[in-house]
Amino acid sequence: MAYETLKQEIIEYSKSIGVDKIGFAPANEFAELKSKLKLQEDSGFKSGFEKGSIAERTEPARLMSEAQSIIAIAIAYPSRLKNAPKSVKGDRRGLFCRASWGKDYHHVLREKLELLGTFIKEKVEGFDYKPMVDTGELSDRAVAERAGIGFSGKNCAIITPEFGSYVYLGEMITNIPFPSDQPVDDGCGECTKCIDNCPTGALVEGGRLNAQKCIAFLTQTKGFLDDEYRGIIGNQLYGFDTCQVVCPKNKHVDFHLHAELEPDPELVKPKLIPLLSMSNREFKEKFGDMAGSWRGKKPIQRNAIIALAHYKEISAVADLIRVMQKDPRPVIRGTAAWALGKIGTREAFDAIKVAREIELDEEVIIEMEKGLNFQYVSN
Incomplete structure (x- = not known):
């Protein structure tokens, strides 16, 4: 043939x-x-x-x-995203990137x-x-x-x-020597919008990425997120696509060609507080069909806690206290303590002090100290 x-x-x-x-x-x-x-x-x-x-x-x-x-x-x-639910005070939501x-x-x-x-x-x-x-x-x-x-x-x-x-x-x-197609000519020209808008400088130059500083990568890590990135991650639960959003080649681009790729608004913009108490089974049942679930619930929960701190969501204080007191995972416990300090209510500070007295994990204690160093704000 x-x-x-x-x-x-x-x-x-x-x-x-x-x-x-x-x-x-x-x-x-x-x-x-x-x-x-x-x-x-x-x-x-x-x-x-x-x-x-x-x-x-x-x-x-x-x-x-x-x-x-x-x-x-x-x-x-x-x-x-069509019919996107609103993230409002008292009912904050996180966000999965478009690729998920x-x-x-x-x-x-x-x-x-x-x-x-x-x-x-x-x-x-x-x-x-x-x-x-x-x-x-x-x-x-x-x-x-x-x-x-x-x-x-x-x-x-x-x-x-x-x-x-x-x-x-x-x-x-x-194993077939098909005739080859021709590459497409570069179309970026002098544009540097993606580089200019990268919040961490992960795009060190055009076409070259320092993955260790990329928010999309950092949302998928399982350890403590470095302090310098916690204020940048915002409400991102998985991935990050600003470098695509600002690209002129993506202006007005929005294709809905495949039913299986249509986003469920409640999944891609989920409520944050319910994520904190979600079991492995519940997480898999709800998010298991999404690409953003591949690392499991731990990074998503950590990022949800950081998002609640970003919003300074006072309604989440009780849930974060429970997480700080009872979650067996040091990263989640410690991030919750940090978030409580960031939110800054008297109840939050008092809870950190009490938990600090019985905490044994050194990394968690460091996060508690960070939390206690935040400025107190009134309830």
């Missing part, structure tokens, strides 16, 4: 299963990416979530010995890739492929860029001509 003909058939089939963009790239080494990853590693800018060695992340043949080409796909997701709206995109894209793989298998004897979405060794962004899905923006996202950067990416390495 002529590979160009097969390629066109795959493109047509991809449209029928809800793939918004598809591109084809050679499976040769990503040499430029290799040097960039080495620089990231040497600079201490890695997140720690990366899978595989630098060689595995840049040499497709290490992942599949007969690798000849890579098929990249993209699916657009919404950027605006709707059904977990890992599952959605894997399903599309498996359908594509099955389709090709039925046409080509001996066809083999290796699919991956986000958690694989390959850089989804580097593959998408090479395959002509979009260009790599200064905000470290793939920006497509049609959907801006609001796209999920996935790919499959194949």
Whole structure:
């Protein structure tokens, strides 16, 4: 079979299963990416979530010995929340970033890739492929860029001509030498809005990210959040997308093409106080289908506590006192103590002092001292 003909058939089939963009790239080494990853590693800018060695992340043949080409796909997701509930005094809400709206995109894209793989298998004897979405060794962004899905923006996202950067990416390495597509020309030009609006300076330069300072990364960590970031995180429970929101390429971009990716307003803007007492089972039942649940409830609860402190939500004091007194996890207990001091009522300060007398964990005690150092405000 002529590979160009097969390629066109795959493109047509991809449209029928809800793939918004598809591109084809050679499976040769990503040499430029290799040097960039080495620089990231040497600079201490890695997140720690990366899978595989630098060689595995840049040499497709290490992942599949007969690798000849890579098929990249993209699916657009919404950027605006319809019927968003209000976050008001006494009933504050947190926020999941747009990339966590709707059904977990890992599952959605894997399903599309498996359908594509099955389709090709039925046409080509001996066809083999290796699919991956986000958690694989390959850089989804580097593959998408090479395959002509979009260009790599200064905000470290793939920006497509049609959907801006609001796209999920996935790919499959194949043993078929498909004709390659042409990369998209860079479209950022002199614009630096994403860099200028990054609140922590995580975008150290166009296209280069210090993951250790990125709010999106920090919301997913499980330990104590450094003091310098607690005032910046606001009400973010998971992820952060200011670098996409300010991008001119995303102006007026809002696509609602896939029912499974439509956000549930009560899930993506949940009430904060109920999160504090949620069991593992309740968390999984409520948020388990979202991408933002992958690290479990602990980071979400920690961030919810910080959000309540951000709002200085007096109605949460009783719940935070209970968390400080009874939660078995030092990070949650200590963050609650800090938040109580930040809110600053007499009841909060008195509770910290009492709990301080019986607390044994040194890190929690440090957080209690921080809480007690805040200025008292009247109830």
